[in-house]
Amino acid sequence: MTAETKHYRAFISYSHADKHVATWLHGAVERYHVPAKLVGTETALGPVPKRLTPIFRDRDELPASGDLSFELKSALENSLCLLLICSPSAAKSRWVNEEVKSFKRMHGEGRIFALIASGEPGHPDSECFPPALQYTLGPDGELSDIPAEPIAADMRKGKDGKRLALFKLLAGLTGLKLDLLVQREAARRARRLAIIASASVIGMFGALGLAYYANTQRIAAIEQRKIAETESAAARAAADYLIGTFELADPATENPRTITALTILGRSADRARAELSSQPELQIRLIDTVARAYNNLGLFDEAQTALEKSRRAIERAGPQGADALVTLADTKLRLGDLDGSLATVKFAERALNAPAETGLDVDRATLVHARATQVAARALAGKVEQKQSLAAYDKALALYRSTPATKPDQIAQILNNRGLLLSDMGRYAEARQSLTEANRTYRLVYKDNHLKIGQTYYSLALNDYLEGKYAPALANVESALEVYANVLDPDNLIVGDALSLKGQILRDDKQPAAAEAVLGKAVAIYHKSFGKPHYLIGIADVYRALAASDQGQTARALQYLDDAKVNYDESYGAEHANHGDLLVNRAVILAKAGRNAEAKIDCAKGLEILARTMGSDSAFYASSKSTCDRLGSKT
Numbered sequence: 001m002t003a004e005t006k007h008y009r010a011f012i013s014y015s016h017a018d019k020h021v022a023t024w025l026h027g028a029v030e031r032y033h034v035p036a037k038l039v040g041t042e043t044a045l046g047p048v049p050k051r052l053t054p055i056f057r058d059r060d061e062l063p064a065s066g067d068l069s070f071e072l073k074s075a076l077e078n079s080l081c082l083l084l085i086c087s088p089s090a091a092k093s094r095w096v097n098e099e100v101k102s103f104k105r106m107h108g109e110g111r112i113f114a115l116i117a118s119g120e121p122g123h124p125d126s127e128c129f130p131p132a133l134q135y136t137l138g139p140d141g142e143l144s145d146i147p148a149e150p151i152a153a154d155m156r157k158g159k160d161g162k163r164l165a166l167f168k169l170l171a172g173l174t175g176l177k178l179d180l181l182v183q184r185e186a187a188r189r190a191r192r193l194a195i196i197a198s199a200s201v202i203g204m205f206g207a208l209g210l211a212y213y214a215n216t217q218r219i220a221a222i223e224q225r226k227i228a229e230t231e232s233a234a235a236r237a238a239a240d241y242l243i244g245t246f247e248l249a250d251p252a253t254e255n256p257r258t259i260t261a262l263t264i265l266g267r268s269a270d271r272a273r274a275e276l277s278s279q280p281e282l283q284i285r286l287i288d289t290v291a292r293a294y295n296n297l298g299l300f301d302e303a304q305t306a307l308e309k310s311r312r313a314i315e316r317a318g319p320q321g322a323d324a325l326v327t328l329a330d331t332k333l334r335l336g337d338l339d340g341s342l343a344t345v346k347f348a349e350r351a352l353n354a355p356a357e358t359g360l361d362v363d364r365a366t367l368v369h370a371r372a373t374q375v376a377a378r379a380l381a382g383k384v385e386q387k388q389s390l391a392a393y394d395k396a397l398a399l400y401r402s403t404p405a406t407k408p409d410q411i412a413q414i415l416n417n418r419g420l421l422l423s424d425m426g427r428y429a430e431a432r433q434s435l436t437e438a439n440r441t442y443r444l445v446y447k448d449n450h451l452k453i454g455q456t457y458y459s460l461a462l463n464d465y466l467e468g469k470y471a472p473a474l475a476n477v478e479s480a481l482e483v484y485a486n487v488l489d490p491d492n493l494i495v496g497d498a499l500s501l502k503g504q505i506l507r508d509d510k511q512p513a514a515a516e517a518v519l520g521k522a523v524a525i526y527h528k529s530f531g532k533p534h535y536l537i538g539i540a541d542v543y544r545a546l547a548a549s550d551q552g553q554t555a556r557a558l559q560y561l562d563d564a565k566v567n568y569d570e571s572y573g574a575e576h577a578n579h580g581d582l583l584v585n586r587a588v589i590l591a592k593a594g595r596n597a598e599a600k601i602d603c604a605k606g607l608e609i610l611a612r613t614m615g616s617d618s619a620f621y622a623s624s625k626s627t628c629d630r631l632g633s634k635t
Helices: 016-031 070-077 088-092 094-107 161-174 178-196 203-219 224-245 261-275 280-296 300-309 311-316 318-334 338-353 362-382 386-401 408-424 428-446 451-467 470-487 493-508 512-530 535-550 554-572 577-592 596-614 619-634
Strands: 008-013 079-086 112-116 135-137 143-147 152-154
Touching: 008 016, 008 070, 008 094, 016 079, 016 088, 016 161, 016 386, 070 079, 070 094, 079 088, 079 094, 079 161, 094 112, 094 135, 112 161, 152 161, 161 178, 178 577, 178 619, 280 300, 280 311, 280 318, 300 311, 300 318, 311 318, 318 338, 318 362, 338 362, 362 386, 362 408, 386 408, 408 428, 408 451, 428 451, 451 470, 451 493, 470 493, 493 512, 493 535, 512 535, 535 554, 535 577, 554 577, 577 596, 577 619, 596 619
Parallel strands: 008 079, 079 112, 112 152
Antiparallel strands: 135 143
C-alpha cells in the first residue's frame, strides 16, 4: 500500500513509563513542516506530504485482556510506519512487544523506526529492544531465532542526541535522505547566524567606554567623599587598561608584522582578570566585550574559554554579570551546545532577579532579559521545538518594545529571526509580515545600503521560494543582490549564497538556462573564496548539472558532475554518501539522454556506495533505490 491509502502516517508504540518521550515525539513529528521544495518528491513511501500527520498514539492504559484491542489493531493496520520508543520498560512490556509483532505481520519487517530513549541494546540488565524487534518473524507469524539486527536513532546524551535522532526518524517517515534534511537545516542555521552576527572588533573599544560609564554611574550612588576617591581609582584603572591594551605586544621581542588582533584580544582578557580584580564590574564588561569580539570573528571556542575562566566572578556579580552570562549562552549556542545554552540562559535570568547591593536600572535589566530570551528562542528553534521558540521570540519582542532604551535595529533583528522561524513552520503569510516589518525598520535606520537590509531581502526571497511563489522570490533575491553589490565585494561568500538561491529558484521556475548561468557565477565565487576544492562547490555543480540536463545538454551536465566529484574527493576522501548520490544523479541524466546501459551501471555503483556509507536499511538508500528502479522500468 502507498502512503495515500493509509489513515495514519505512523503508530507510536511505547511503554507508559516513557509517556513524556512519546508526547515530545508526537508533537515534534506533527509540527514538522517538510520544506516546500521536497513536497511531492517520489520515495519508496510514495510522494512526500507537506505534513507527517496524523500520528496515532494511544493515551490510555491497555486493557487487561490477553489481546490488543480492536482500536489498536485497526490503527496498526492503517499506519504506514511504526515509531518504537525503546527503553528497559518497553523491552519488558508485553503490549509493546505485541504491537511490534502485529505490525510486522501486517506490513512486513520494514518501516519500523526505533528510538532509544534509555537503556542499552544487548545489555543483560538494561536491554531496551523488545524481543519482537530483535528477531525476525517465521513463516508461522511467530518470532524466529534469526536476529533482526535492528538499527535505531539514539536520543541519549553522547549519542545522536535529541535533535539528530528526530531528523533520523523524519528521514524514515518521509523516505527522504537524512543528508538532505540535515543539510537544509544546517543551511538555515548558518543563515540565521550570518544574519545575527553584525558587530565588529571595533565595537570592543566602544563597549570599553560603556563599561567605564556604567562603573562611574554606580559610584555616583555612594556618598560624596567616596565618590571622588573611587571614581578616581576607576578612571585610572580604565585609562591604564585602555593604554595597556596597545602595549601588550613588545616590538623589542616580537615581530610587529606578525602581531594580530587575536594576539591583542587574548592578552587583553588575561590582563582584565589580573589587573581589574578590584573593579569586578568593569572587569566583567571587558571580558564580555572580548568574548563578543571573538564571536563576531567566528572564534567560538576562544570566546567560551574567555568567559569560563571568569565564570565565578561573573556569577558573584549578580545582575551586573547577567549580560556576560547571556554572551556565554550565545557562544554555547553557536558551538551547537543547545542544552548548555538554555541552562546558561536560566543562570542569567536568576542573576537578574538575585538580590544585590547594586543592581541594574530597569531599562538596562529589560534589555538584558530580552537578549537572554532571544538566545533561548534560537536554541529552542535548533532543538526543533518551534512552538516554544516562537513564544520566546514573541516574549523577547514584547520586552524590547517595553523600554525606550531599545534601538530600532534590535526590534528588526527579532522580527527577522521570528520570520525565519515562521517560514520553517510553513506559516508563510505570517513570516512575510514579520520579515517585511524587519526590512522596513532596517531601511529606516540604515537608509538603502546596509548588509542587514540585503539579508532581510534574502530572507523574504527564501520564504517566497519555500511557498512556491517564484516571481516574488526572484524579485526579493534581486533586491538582496543589489544591496550586496553596494556593500560587499563581488566575490563575497554571501553573494555566492544569494546567487545559489537565485539559481535554484530559476530552475524550479522552469528557467534552466538562466539557472545554469547564475549557478555558474555562484560556483566561480566559491572557487575564488575557498581557493581549493570544497564540497559546497560540488553541491552547486550538481544543481548546475541538473539545469543543463533540463536543456538537453548532456555532455555539459556530465562535465559539471565530473567537477563535483573532484570537489567531493578533496573534501570527503575516497568515499562518501554524496559520491553515491552523485552517481544516482548521473544515472538520471544519462537515462534522460537515452543512455540506459550506462545509467544502469551508475545506479548500481551509486547504490553500492550508499549501502556501505549509509546502510541498505537507511531512508537515504531507499530513496535512491526507488529512483533507480523507476529508471529501470522505463528502459
